[in-house]
Amino acid sequence: MSNVTGKSHPELAADFNKDEPRVDWHDETLWWVRAKRDIAAHKLPEWELLRETASQIKHNVLSNLYTYLQQFEANAQKNGVVVHWAADAAEHNQIVHKLLSDKGINRMVKSKSMLTEECHLNEYLKEHGIDVIDSDLGERIVQLAGEPPSHIVLPCIHKKKEEIGDIFHEHLGSAKGESDPKILTETARQHLREVFLTRRAALTGVNFAVAETGEFVICTNEGNADMGAHLAEIHIASMGFEKIIPERKHLGVFLRLLTRSATGQPITTYSSHFKKPQEGREIHIVIVDNGRSIQLGREDFRNSLKCIRCGACMNTCPVYRKSGGHSYHTAIAGPIGSILAPNLDMKKYADLPFASTLCGSCSNVCPVKINIHEQLYAWRQVIVKEGYSPASKTAAMKAMAFTLSSPVLYRSAGKMGRVVFKYAPFAVNNKLNPWYKHREMPKAPEQSFGEWYSKRKEGQN
Amino acid sequence: MSREKILAAIKANQPEKTDLPDLDILNALTATEGSLVQQYTTIASAGGSFVYEVADFEAIKSILQKEFKPGVKIISGIKELKDYTFAEDVAHELAHSFADVELAILPSYLGVAENGALWLTETQMNVRVLPFISQHLAVVINRNDLMPTMAQAYDKIGNADYGYGAFISGPSKTADIEQSLVIGAHGPRSLSVFILT
Ligand code: SF4
Numbered sequence: 001m002s003n004v005t006g007k008s009h010p011e012l013a014a015d016f017n018k019d020e021p022r023v024d025w026h027d028e029t030l031w032w033v034r035a036k037r038d039i040a041a042h043k044l045p046e047w048e049l050l051r052e053t054a055s056q057i058k059h060n061v062l063s064n065l066y067t068y069l070q071q072f073e074a075n076a077q078k079n080g081v082v083v084h085w086a087a088d089a090a091e092h093n094q095i096v097h098k099l100l101s102d103k104g105i106n107r108m109v110k111s112k113s114m115l116t117e118e119c120h121l122n123e124y125l126k127e128h129g130i131d132v133i134d135s136d137l138g139e140r141i142v143q144l145a146g147e148p149p150s151h152i153v154l155p156c157i158h159k160k161k162e163e164i165g166d167i168f169h170e171h172l173g174s175a176k177g178e179s180d181p182k183i184l185t186e187t188a189r190q191h192l193r194e195v196f197l198t199r200r201a202a203l204t205g206v207n208f209a210v211a212e213t214g215e216f217v218i219c220t221n222e223g224n225a226d227m228g229a230h231l232a233e234i235h236i237a238s239m240g241f242e243k244i245i246p247e248r249k250h251l252g253v254f255l256r257l258l259t260r261s262a263t264g265q266p267i268t269t270y271s272s273h274f275k276k277p278q279e280g281r282e283i284h285i286v287i288v289d290n291g292r293s294i295q296l297g298r299e300d301f302r303n304s305l306k307c308i309r310c311g312a313c314m315n316t317c318p319v320y321r322k323s324g325g326h327s328y329h330t331a332i333a334g335p336i337g338s339i340l341a342p343n344l345d346m347k348k349y350a351d352l353p354f355a356s357t358l359c360g361s362c363s364n365v366c367p368v369k370i371n372i373h374e375q376l377y378a379w380r381q382v383i384v385k386e387g388y389s390p391a392s393k394t395a396a397m398k399a400m401a402f403t404l405s406s407p408v409l410y411r412s413a414g415k416m417g418r419v420v421f422k423y424a425p426f427a428v429n430n431k432l433n434p435w436y437k438h439r440e441m442p443k444a445p446e447q448s449f450g451e452w453y454s455k456r457k458e459g460q461n
Numbered sequence: 462m463s464r465e466k467i468l469a470a471i472k473a474n475q476p477e478k479t480d481l482p483d484l485d486i487l488n489a490l491t492a493t494e495g496s497l498v499q500q501y502t503t504i505a506s507a508g509g510s511f512v513y514e515v516a517d518f519e520a521i522k523s524i525l526q527k528e529f530k531p532g533v534k535i536i537s538g539i540k541e542l543k544d545y546t547f548a549e550d551v552a553h554e555l556a557h558s559f560a561d562v563e564l565a566i567l568p569s570y571l572g573v574a575e576n577g578a579l580w581l582t583e584t585q586m587n588v589r590v591l592p593f594i595s596q597h598l599a600v601v602i603n604r605n606d607l608m609p610t611m612a613q614a615y616d617k618i619g620n621a622d623y624g625y626g627a628f629i630s631g632p633s634k635t636a637d638i639e640q641s642l643v644i645g646a647h648g649p650r651s652l653s654v655f656i657l658t
Contacts, residue, residue, distance in 0.1 A: 029639070029640055032640070045490070046487060049486070049487050049490065053484065056479070057481060059476075059479050060480060062476060063475055063479050064475070064478060065475050066468060066471045066472040066475060069468065069471070085467055086463060087466055091463060137635045137637040137646060138635075138637035141637065154636075155637070159639075161638050161639045164638055181638035181641040182643050184638055185635060185637075185638065186645070188646075189645065189646060192647060193560075193647065221634050222633055222635050222647050223647045224647045226589075226593045226627070227594065227648065230589040230590035230594075231556050231557060241467070246481060248620070249484065249612075250484075251611075252484075252611040253611075256576075256610065263636075266504060266575060266630075267573075267576035267578050267628065267630050269629065269632070269633060270628070270629060270648075271578070271628040271630075272627040273625065275623060275625060275626075276625070277624075278589060278624070278625075289463075289467045293467060293470035293474055296470075296471060296474040296476075297470075
């Protein structure tokens with residue numbers, strides 16, 4: 001969802017941080033998921049080779065997309081699937097809308113698709129009188145709450161069960177005060193079963209699309225994509241063009257990596273391979289660009305298109321865990337989202353590459369070995385050069401550039417800094433210093449490097 | 462046309478061609494030793510499945526009789542289990558008419574020890590929605606059809622033609638509410654796997 005508040009990441013993170021116990025809980029929950037990922041990964045001695053292989057396959061894909069996409073299209077068409085191409089979000093939404101309105105359909109069930117979040121499909125369809133119900137439990141919860149998902153794999157990770165209980169009480173008629181996850185899940189099951197059985201159209205995302213066979217694969221634990229798609233007359237699958245993989249056997253590599261990285265499970269409950277429509281039914285695939293071809297041309301950032309949306313980089317990120325997914329004000333939060341978003345709108349998302357400590361934990365867990373933290377660093381340079389630096393950074397950086405450019409000032413700034421740290425910490429820790437808020441200030445050393453160096457030299461003499 | 466525009470942009474922007482990696486070394490590393498049945502059972506049970514090693518179809522019948530009351534709607538895709546409605550006989554019915562199925566029993570010819578997954582195509586499902594819409598699911602597989610990892614599984618699938626196929630590794634589940642695992646999200650509330658030994 002777009003940033004309706006107009007606030008930047010630091011401001012939104014500050015809002016999230018007002019409730020400290022909740023921040024701790026959010027932090028710990030995600031770290032627990034990260035720990036499960038580690039256990040799963042360590043069980044496979046070949047894990048690193050698996051990652052390297054996946055990364056190489058994806059590299060081959062990026063270098064050969066022009067051919068693979070056409071191969072995929074031709075094979076899908078042979079299978080009886082209709083293929084559409086959308087240059088941007090608007091075209092994607094129009095295609096989906098037309099498919100529905102041509103059949104006189106005004107209600108649709110949808111399984112998880114971050115692409116439709118990116119395109120704001122739900123809002124668009126609503127404006128055109130089409131009701132969309134998200135069927136993934138987490139997505140249904142945030143949809144009822146009127147919020148976007150805060151995590152690509154765990155959409156309502158920011159919500160407490162009591163809050164979910166209140167939402168269900170209001171919208172689905174569960175008992176007041178009920179917060180048992182089992183009972184709430186059963187409530188959603190009954191509600192959504194009725195939805196699955198009455199919707200003529202289902203939209204799903206795509207995890208992998210195989211050029212060699214024209215089939216596409218969707219992974220869920222709940223079975224909601226299948227319930228929707230198999231009961232509907234028309235199944236629309238939306239995919240970013242980077243979802244292509246060359247051959248069916250490559251699915252083995254990616255399916256082994258995806259959920260181990262995401263939640264620590266060895267595989268999702270369902271990995272569904274859609275190749276041909278059922279008799280008398282339709283499958284449509286919408287292949288979406290929406291800025292991806294531009295990212296493909298940016299040498300420093302094209303690797304971000306290898307992403308398989310496992311969410312591992314978010315679970316491990318110290319900034320994400322403590323600032324919450326909504327603080328990124330873009331459909332895909334966290335480290336990878338902070339690389340993807342500036343490609344779409346450098347000015348609007350100029351703050352995001354700065355929402356990182358550059359610790360590199362994201363790159364270490366990424367199953368397709370994207371150099372995430374290096375790309376975040378590279379974006380900072382581009383953003384500064386293009387003059388889009390977030391306001392909070394600019395003043396401090398100007399001062400810093402000025403100080404660094406003058407040896408005399410640099411030396412005295414160091415000395416002064418130590419004095420200020422030691423005797424007047426409040427002067428550093430105040431709202432006027434934009435750097436303090438984003439950084440743990442180090443303890444001031446007893447002597448500055450310059451002083452130490454000259455004393456050392458004196459000693460030698 | 463957007464198609465041409467997108468493809469042209471991709472052609473102009475894609476990097477210099479790199480080769481696909483060789484999967485042989487990786488796949489050789491993944492071929493595990495030890496009992497596949499045991500490995501399958503451990504992993505599938507951890508994922509919430511009930512795994513039974515059985516000698517024959519009679520054994521399956523007696524387990525099912527204990528678990529399911531007479532009178533509930535049970536559909537079987539296995540001809541040896543013909544006390545129940547035979548799936549082929551009802552395959553032409555509207556998908557929605559299976560909404561009241563209590564148990565579906567289907568065969569699988571490919572299981573994966575490393576993750577508990579069972580491969581079923583439309584042919585074994587009879588109706589695509591059947592293994593999803595049933596309140597409970599049972600799958601029967603021969604012990605010789607278990608493979609160590611997904612690498613060998615896709616080797617076995619090869620270039621088979623199917624309209625639809627799925628790896629199913631357990632009952633439908635979710636952990637979306639505060640990460641607490643709940644079995645029975647939208648699909649089957651249980652998965653029983655019968656391994657014929
Ligand atoms: S960038 Fe890597 S770790 Fe992050 S979601 Fe994508 S694949 Fe997963």
